[in-house]
Amino acid sequence: MAPQRSAPLNKTVHPLLGAHVSTAGGMDKAITRAREIGANAMQIFVKNNMQWFAPAPLGESDIRAFHEHSERGEIHSVFGHSGYMINLAAANPEFLEKSRRALAEELLRADQLRLPFLVLHPGAHLGAGVEAGLEKVVESLDAVASLIPQVSAKVALETTAGQGTCLGCEFEQLAFILNHVREPERLCVCIDTAHLFASGYDIATEAGAKAVFARFDRIVGLKHLAALHLNDSKTALGSRVDRHEHIGQGKIGIEAFRYVMNAPRLRKIPKVLETPKGIEMAGDVENLALLRSIIQQSRQGKIPRV
Numbered sequence: 001m002a003p004q005r006s007a008p009l010n011k012t013v014h015p016l017l018g019a020h021v022s023t024a025g026g027m028d029k030a031i032t033r034a035r036e037i038g039a040n041a042m043q044i045f046v047k048n049n050m051q052w053f054a055p056a057p058l059g060e061s062d063i064r065a066f067h068e069h070s071e072r073g074e075i076h077s078v079f080g081h082s083g084y085m086i087n088l089a090a091a092n093p094e095f096l097e098k099s100r101r102a103l104a105e106e107l108l109r110a111d112q113l114r115l116p117f118l119v120l121h122p123g124a125h126l127g128a129g130v131e132a133g134l135e136k137v138v139e140s141l142d143a144v145a146s147l148i149p150q151v152s153a154k155v156a157l158e159t160t161a162g163q164g165t166c167l168g169c170e171f172e173q174l175a176f177i178l179n180h181v182r183e184p185e186r187l188c189v190c191i192d193t194a195h196l197f198a199s200g201y202d203i204a205t206e207a208g209a210k211a212v213f214a215r216f217d218r219i220v221g222l223k224h225l226a227a228l229h230l231n232d233s234k235t236a237l238g239s240r241v242d243r244h245e246h247i248g249q250g251k252i253g254i255e256a257f258r259y260v261m262n263a264p265r266l267r268k269i270p271k272v273l274e275t276p277k278g279i280e281m282a283g284d285v286e287n288l289a290l291l292r293s294i295i296q297q298s299r300q301g302k303i304p305r306v
């Protein structure tokens with residue numbers, strides 16, 4: 001049966017702006033939390049992110065509670081983030097097999113919740129080298145795709161900070177994966193601003209941000225961009241250390257976000273925070289207010305072009 005929607009999903013309001021929200025107490029509770037902070041976009045984990053597998057499949061009632069939540073229609077973009085145990089470049093055969101099975105399970109859950117994609121950190125090569133690692137990721141993505149041919153939720157490869165041996169910190173690495181999997185149409189990309197900066201892409205000025213996104217477009221293609229994680233960075237440019245900070249209070253600063261919030265080609269891309277939440281999500285409320293305020297300022301002045 002079709003749920004009653006207070007706002008039809010086809011009347012999408014831009015910007016699509018929100019945060020990663022907790023599903024504690026049930027998948028549907030995430031919608032309540034997202035609305036509490038005034039979000040119309042949200043990211044969720046589809047199961048406990050620190051465990052390999054969910055203790056049980058999603059039940060019919062959980063799925064229905066999610067789809068029929070009275071405010072579901074207010075959230076115009078909902079997508080998932082995969083668990084942290086998954087490493088598609090793992091050398092250990094047991095971990096590799098578990099990683100592939102875990103991702104397949106999560107994509108299935110994403111499909112049940114009708115999420116268009118699941119954000120994934122490509123993997124860590126653990127000393128095998130970047131090239132060998134990327135080849136393993138490609139093999140793994142092909143293996144996962146063949147485990148779940150019927151699933152339509154895509155994998156959104158996320159740009160990473162390049163911490164340790166993590167893959168995905170250079171646009172060329174994401175392009176390699178996109179260009180080598182059997183079914184590239186099952187992939188898309190998520191850009192995290194803190195990760196970009198930590199991995200050495202200087203987005204701190206408007207000119208810098210513009211150049212970095214132009215480079216992304218050349219190497220990966222903006223047409224593949226499905227989501228943005230908006231985080232400032234506690235760590236310096238090129239530090240390769242992943243520590244998120246409140247918007248405008250980190251080493252990146254507000255100009256990068258002014259660019260991202262106003263660039264016409266990024267306008268329809270859902271944008272979610274992964275910044276410290278504080279008490280009762282006050283951190284999210286403040287960061288979202290700040291992001292909205294810089295859109296208004298730009299409308300009165302110049303609007304940068306990608």
Ligand SMILES: [Zn+2]
Nearest residue numbers: 158192229274
């Ligand atoms: Zn992220």
Ligand SMILES: [Zn+2]
Nearest residue numbers: 194195242243
């Ligand atoms: Zn991060």
